[in-house]
Amino acid sequence: xxxxxxxxxxxxxxxxxxxxxxIPVTIIQAGPCCVxxxxxxxxxxxxxxxLGYQDKPRRLARRSERGHVAKIGGxxxxxxxxxxxxxxxxxxxxxxxxxxxxxGQKLGVEVxxxxxxxxxxxVSKGRGFAGVMKRHNFSGQRATHGVKKVHRHAGGTxxxxxxxxxxxxxxxxxxxxxxxxxxxxxxxVRVDAENGLLLVKGAVPGPNGGxxxxxxxxxxx
Amino acid sequence: MSQQIIDLVEKSSLKEEPPQxxxxxxxxxxxxILEGEKERIQIFTGVVLGRSGGGAREMFVVRRIVAGEGVExxxxxxxxxxAKVEVKRSSVVRRAKLYFLRDRVGKAxxxxxxxxx
Numbered sequence: 053x054x055x056x057x058x059x060x061x062x063x064x065x066x067x068x069x070x071x072x073x074x075i076p077v078t079i080i081q082a083g084p085c086c087v088x089x090x091x092x093x094x095x096x097x098x099x100x101x102x103l104g105y106q107d108k109p110r111r112l113a114r115r116s117e118r119g120h121v122a123k124i125g126g127x128x129x130x131x132x133x134x135x136x137x138x139x140x141x142x143x144x145x146x147x148x149x150x151x152x153x154x155x156g157q158k159l160g161v162e163v164x165x166x167x168x169x170x171x172x173x174x175v176s177k178g179r180g181f182a183g184v185m186k187r188h189n190f191s192g193q194r195a196t197h198g199v200k201k202v203h204r205h206a207g208g209t210x211x212x213x214x215x216x217x218x219x220x221x222x223x224x225x226x227x228x229x230x231x232x233x234x235x236x237x238x239x240x241v242r243v244d245a246e247n248g249l250l251l252v253k254g255a256v257p258g259p260n261g262g263x264x265x266x267x268x269x270x271x272x273x
Numbered sequence: 274m275s276q277q278i279i280d281l282v283e284k285s286s287l288k289e290e291p292p293q294x295x296x297x298x299x300x301x302x303x304x305x306i307l308e309g310e311k312e313r314i315q316i317f318t319g320v321v322l323g324r325s326g327g328g329a330r331e332m333f334v335v336r337r338i339v340a341g342e343g344v345e346x347x348x349x350x351x352x353x354x355x356a357k358v359e360v361k362r363s364s365v366v367r368r369a370k371l372y373f374l375r376d377r378v379g380k381a382x383x384x385x386x387x388x389x390x
Contacts, residue, residue, distance in 0.1 A: 062275045066330055067286040072305070072354035079282050247281060260275060 054153055055167055056146040056267035057082045057160075058105035059250065061174065063260045067241070067251070077241050080172075080250040080264055082161040086137045088121055090150040100147045103159065104140025105263075113139035142263050162245040164266065171236045173265040174258035178230030187228040233257035237271045283329035288351050292358035294333075296321050297366035297384055302335055302348060303356040314356055317346055320384070323370035324350070336374060338382075343375065363387040 059082030066074045083105070091100040110118060117139045118124055135156040164170065184190040184206045192204045206225075210218045235256050242251040256264060294300050302317045319337030322345065326332050331350040336343060348355055364384035374382055 062278045065279050065283055065328065067282065068329075068349075068351065068353055071307075072352055074349060074352065077282075079278060081278060244282075247278075249278065249282065251282065 053151065053163075054101045054146055054148065054159070055163055056101075056103075056265065057163055057250075058085050058103055058142055058144055059083065059161075059264050059266060061256055061258055061260055061262050061264055062249075064255065075241060075253055076255075077251045077253055078256045080252065080256070080266060081248060082164075082250045082264075082266060083159055083248050085159045086121075086135050086140065087153050087155055087157040087159065088135050088137075088140065088143060089132070090153060090155060091145065092150065098147065099150050100145040101150055101153050102143060102145045104135070104137070104143050106141040107138035108141045110139060144265055146265075146267060160245055161243055161248050161250050164240060164250060164268070165243050165245070167240055167243075167268045169237045169239050169269045169271075170252060170266050171234055171269045171271075172238055172252065172256040173232060173234045173267075174256055174262050176229045176231055176233045176257045177259050179228040181226060182228035183225045184223060187225060188223045190223075237269045280328065286329040286351055291350060292355070294321060294358055294360050295363065295366075296323055296369055297364040297371060297387075298360050299362040299364070300335060301359040301361060302346075303359070304348070305354045305356050318361070319344075319346075320364075320371065320374065320382075322372065322374065 059080045062079040062081050064076065064078050066076050069075055085103040085105050087101060088104045089102040091098060091102065093099055104121065108117070115124070119126070119129065121135050121137050121139055123129060123134050123136075133155040137156070179186065183204055185192050185204050190206055193199045193202055193207060195203060206223075209222055209224070235254070238256070239253040240250070241253050242249075244250070250266065258264065298321050299319065300321055304315045304317065306313055306315050317335060317337070319335040322334040322336050324331060324333045329351050332347050333350055334345055334347045336345045338344070363386065365387045366384060
């Protein structure tokens, strides 16, 4: 049975547990998701469940996107079962057994009921071209004692005449953020199926409103 | 929309009757403390310096003088460990944060009492 869902990050807050401790939580608005396609070993070489999240107006969807979710005719239309739903904004696959899933099925956040911890995948906030202090937590240089205009620089990067080159993997400034990040093993604090909300302990990647893939963690122990 | 969702989630952590007090009040804060199996109440008395945050994250700062040294404690208003907050005395204050009290000692820390009608 699939234990994953798509959602959007709402924001963070804190709630109190039964002992009165404040737990930092991220609210994720998850589902409802539509099962769009089942990948099978015979046909695709692997097993996966494809989910769609949030409707997209038909006028904005391409013909291929509309044809993916419903039968729209045409000489090349396939016979595979269609979900018969609106075109979906976000389409993602979840690897794993397709057992218990069928095309067209609507999944809510209740699929994560009884799940202890989850992995959350998102796209982190873009920080543009960032220096080494922000990007790699370098210390920078001193504010005084003769340091001139290089307070946030990295310092020396290589050796001397031998080897007279930089070693590969030298950490420098560059594009930081806007990358796919997985936060693993986040504890599930609450599953609110009625409102379609999922509360996980701690932070998840990306801005508020960012798309998230939530899945039962693959980390053991 | 997202604020409404956050409010919905926080509602379960809010106290039904949050303690009523103002900045500048002298209060007794009753805190539940768990010692092994036994629970007891500890009281912290002092002047409310300010309140911060909103929703379930609202906090308040209480300042008192212990053995000549200023001590401040910050409490989460909606924490179940805060049993109750008792107002002992109210004062006339003209600002939301009374941080100026930190620079004062002795008689200068007094605040003018406000009589409630």
